[in-house]
Amino acid sequence: MVLQCDLVNVSISIYSSDGKLVRVLDIGSQLAGLYLLQNRAAYWDGNNDLGELVSGGVYFIILEAGDFIATRKMVIRK
Numbered sequence: 001m002v003l004q005c006d007l008v009n010v011s012i013s014i015y016s017s018d019g020k021l022v023r024v025l026d027i028g029s030q031l032a033g034l035y036l037l038q039n040r041a042a043y044w045d046g047n048n049d050l051g052e053l054v055s056g057g058v059y060f061i062i063l064e065a066g067d068f069i070a071t072r073k074m075v076i077r078k
Contacts, residue, residue, distance in 0.1 A: 008066030
């Protein structure tokens with residue numbers, strides 16, 4: 001039995017609690033799977049698109065991978 005794994009385009013969008021887009025991480029084409037190790041995982045440095053450090057608060061993360069879309073809430077404490 002051969003499993004077919006297609007490459008899908010993956011991106012992560014980060015929004016502030018008032019709905020403003022803070023940053024988009026374009027991960028690129030990836031195979032389906034778990035990316036748990038630090039060298040394979042997506043990383044956000046806490047900066048917005050202008051390179052400024054974001055303030056503490058609630059943010060929403062939208063992960064898009066092909067047809068899959070997931071939204072999660074994140075809290076940054078300072």
